[in-house]
Amino acid sequence: MRPSSFPCTRRRVLGAGLAGTAVAVAGCATPAGSARPRVVVVGGGWGGLGAARTLARGGKAQVTLVEPNGGFMSCPLSAHYIAGWQPASDFQRSYDGVDRAGIERVRERVQSIDRAGSAVVTAGGKRIGYDFLVLSPGIEYMEEAITGYAQAREQLPVGFRAFEQIAVREQVDRFLAKGGNFVISVPAPPSRCPPAPYERAFLIAEQMRRKGVKGKIVLLDASPAPLPPPIAKPLLNGIKNVYAAEIDYIPNAGLTAVDIGRRVLTTAMGDVPFTEANLVLPQRAPALIRQAGLGERFAAVKLPSFQSQADEKIYVIGDSAGVPLPKSGHVAFGTGVQVAQDILRRIDGKPAPAPGGMVALPAGICWAAVTHDQAAMINVAATLTPGEPPKLAFQVDPEHNAASGKGSMEWGRQMWGNMLG
Ligand SMILES: Cc1cc2nc3c(=O)[nH]c(=O)nc-3n(C[C@H](O)[C@H](O)[C@H](O)COP(=O)(O)OP(=O)(O)OC[C@H]3O[C@@H](n4cnc5c(N)ncnc54)[C@H](O)[C@@H]3O)c2cc1C
Known part of the structure; x- marks a missing residue:
């Protein structure tokens, strides 16, 4: 054998x-x-x-x-x-x-x-x-984790899989036209690209400011702070220092239910009404x-x-x-x-x-855009020593900058070229 x-x-x-x-x-x-x-x-x-x-x-x-x-x-x-x-x-x-x-x-x-x-x-x-x-x-979304989500699925697309982004864009367009409460939820880890819900909030908030939209983006985080810990600094900087007027950040607000008729979300921190909602569900x-x-x-x-x-x-x-x-x-x-x-x-x-000894595992780069032309870079290297759990080493821009913004688009074009020719 x-x-x-x-x-x-x-x-x-x-x-x-x-x-x-x-x-x-x-x-x-x-x-x-x-x-x-x-x-x-x-x-x-x-x-x-x-x-x-x-x-x-x-x-x-x-x-x-x-x-x-x-x-x-x-x-x-x-x-x-x-x-x-x-x-x-x-x-x-x-x-x-x-x-x-x-x-x-x-x-x-x-x-x-x-x-x-x-x-x-x-x-x-x-x-x-x-x-x-x-x-x-x-990934698949764990819809059953949020009571009422299955009935609301068509109206509340997650947009964390290819092409679903188109339906989320329609929600954003409605919000930017009318204002109100745009709620984005952040699931507890593990999930696809942890900085992604915050990045969405930032780029929509930037449009709100540009267009003078009246309303708020409510960011409901299931965790006490953005996770994993090394990514918290640039994301909290975006929330507190760049978009304090546009974003209400509610930590420890794990989502449990949605009432699509009344347009109300139930969370660990109480009920939250919404005009539009982008609920990022737990995944498997x-x-x-x-x-x-x-x-x-x-x-x-x-x-x-x-x-x-x-x-x-x-x-x-x-x-x-x-x-x-x-x-x-x-x-x-x-x-x-x-x-x-x-x-x-x-x-x-x-x-x-x-x-026979330590080996490198595939490394990763994630981008967290804070404005449409400035991002924070999150670089993760991983190694494995036989008999031990993998070790991760993070290298993170503490603040967003134009070099990372430009780098993110260059990275995307290069990766898509490698993947698709
Ligand atoms: C908003 C957002 C921002 C992100 N930003 C970054 C970033 O900056 N950097 C980064 O590295 N990653 C980022 N990610 C994460 C990245 O998109 C995922 O980690 C990556 O797509 C995972 O690749 P995958 O091959 O596992 O799944 P996918 O890329 O989702 O591919 C899965 C494919 O399988 C197909 N499929 C599903 N079920 C079946 C089936 N039964 N039969 C046949 N085909 C099937 C699907 O149609 C799909 O094309 C981001 C993710 C999101 C949502």
């Missing part, structure tokens, strides 16, 4: 008698004349694209990307669109470069994973077999992961490999993975590249040896 090498499952061999007959292939390196190992990547976001592009470049695997959206829209930097500073097109890209890279793209949603049969099954009933599976489907990995027995709230993976603890053919990356790293696109992309390289080594029959 070679647990970290190519799993040597039954797979199609070109020219093997009856067309399409599955033939058991012995040995772990791809035998001459056989089909290339099949790698299925679920999710064409930050993590999935990192994996699919790297695998395609390796030239040793047949790569299939399963993604229901016909194009890509970035969550990072999209506050600039939501608050009306930039057009949506600045944050959207086509999948043409993915297609040109020789990746087979299936525009469907994966409904279930048949681990025993090594196949994913799409909502349209398509069965796609794999030798290796990379899961990067992002999509149901697909739990139903396949790969973890509870998030997927259980081994570090540093990101291989599932339950299944050596499966890797779970990005925000679906239950690891103490920031839920960031930068980390997701880097992890996609890393697991693709691991798979390519396993295809060659040369799996990576277990680390």
Whole structure:
């Protein structure tokens, strides 16, 4: 048994008698004349694209990307669109470069994973077999955590997944036209991009000031201060020193219920009325992961490999993975590249040896825009020593500045280029 090498499952061999007959292939390196190992990547976001592009470049695997959206829209930097500073097109890209890279793209949603049969099954009933599976489907909202949210879903979009930002922008436009109370809630960790709800509040507040809108942005934080602690300083600086007139910040105000009829939110600090509300809900990995027995709230993976603890053919990356790293696109992309390289080594029959000492885990950069042209940079490096939990080292701009504002847009363009070609 070679647990970290190519799993040597039954797979199609070109020219093997009856067309399409599955033939058991012995040995772990791809035998001459056989089909290339099949790698299925679920999710064409930050993590999935990192994996699919790297695998395609390796030239040793047949790569299939399963993604229901016909194009890509970035969550990072999209506050600039939501608050009306930039057009949506600045944050959207086509999948043409993915297609040109020789990746087979299936525009469907994966409904279930048949681990025993090594196949994913799409909502349209398509069965796609794999030798290796990379899961990067992002997050699902825990709607049941907020009483009444399911009934209010259409009117209160979260906008923390691709393309949902368009519905949040409509709410912001209504608010900027009429004024009133715009409530933004911040969930307790772990959640996707912790600075993002504050950044949204800042860029909308900047528009309020510019347009002379009468009203308030009410920021309901489930925690006593922005978390994790290293990011608190620049965010509290934005709340207290830049937007004191526009933002009411209420810490320890975990959200428990929404009454969409009366337009009132119930929180640990009392009831809060709203004209518009952007409720950022608590999050977990999509149901697909739990139903396949790969973890509870998030997927259980081994570090540093990101291989599932339950299944050596499966890797779970990005925000679906239950690891103490920031839920960031930068980390997701880097992890996609890393697991693709691991798979390519396993295809060659040369799996990576277990680390003998400290190793670096994928690093992340998050941006917190405080004005439309000034941001704070949050840099996170992570290391793992065998037998110990990962160690994180934060480097954070204590205040926002123009260099980080410019840097954030350059970072976005560079990352989207790496992901989408
Ligand atoms: C407002 C905001 C600001 C952010 N700012 C930053 C930042 O500055 N820097 C940073 O690094 N990160 C930032 N992030 C975080 C970043 O967006 C996420 O960490 C990143 O998107 C995670 O990548 P992922 O691959 O796990 O998920 P995603 O990028 O969400 O990709 C998941 C993909 O899977 C698809 N999918 C879902 N279910 C299925 C299924 N069943 N079958 C097939 N496909 C499926 C989805 O359609 C989606 O395309 C921000 C996030 C938000 C919301």
